[in-house]
Amino acid sequence: MVQEETRKGPWTEQEDAQLVLYVNLFGDRRWDFIAKVSGLKRTGKSCRLRWVNYLHPDLKRGKMTPHEERLVLELHSKWGNRWSRIARKLPGRTDNEIKNYWRTHMRKKAQEKKKALSPSSSSSSFSSNSPTIEFTSVTKNNECSFYDTGGRKNDFEVDMDEIWKDIEVSEGNCNILCQTIVSPTWDFFQDSSLWPIDKEEQSKMVLPVSDHFNSFTFYNQEMTG
DNA sequence: AAAGCATACAACCGCTTCTAA
DNA sequence: CTTAGAAGCGGTTGTATGCTT
Secondary structure, three states, X not given: OOOOOOOOOOOOHHHHHHHHHHHHHHOOOOHHHHXXXXXXXXXXXXXXXXXHHHHOOOOOOOOOOHHHHHHHHHHHHXXXXXXXXXXXXXXXXXXXXXXXXXXXXXXXXXXXXXXXXXXXXOOOOOOOOOOOOOHHHOOOOOXXXXXXXXXXXXXXXOOHHHHHHHHHHOOOXXXXXXXXXXXXXXXXXXXXXXXXXXXXXXXXOOOOOOOHHHHHHHHHHOOOO
């Protein structure tokens, strides 16, 4: 039999509508089946992704709130690139969304941090016209770091690994750390009550002694029940 | 106004894990 | 217990849009 070729690329409104219809009919489990019976020329995998990341009715859209921002930050410091796990703690957000968010926003902050830390910028933390900081010289031969979310790297891009190492090395002082990385939201974070952490997660929490982030946030709050 | 660059986000790919037979 | 297919996950890429020069 000649299998009709599968479609790729952006979804049309009609495809979306069709997928929603069939998911409502058959539930959001049997994706290969849904792909087949719906007549969509998409793979089950593609259907699932579209549903999970875009069509699901519980999805929140729009900008991350400050609360969500700091949640992402905190959970990432704890779990690394476990996006789906992080996403479970942010109702209405998807792993893909968080992953993208982290890449763009956190990298930006990290770049600022790098600039601030760069010896060439000495004491002035925001050298308005600081001439070409050596971002390009960062070695690219490393394996992906724990914090590196991967993706396209252009010449200007800072190696996240290096940055985080810098930060770590730059002393275990959490106040410095927190302010330099995430200044605005972090302040807010420190005096607000945290999100609830379920028992299961709590018991899984491993806090490496060297991890300043972890020790700060969690021992500080110590999950009052 | 236009070209080039940066950013944001949707979607795909390939590997791993789960589950049912 | 084994295995094949399905589902899940993280990484990567493509592209539309906004911003800067």
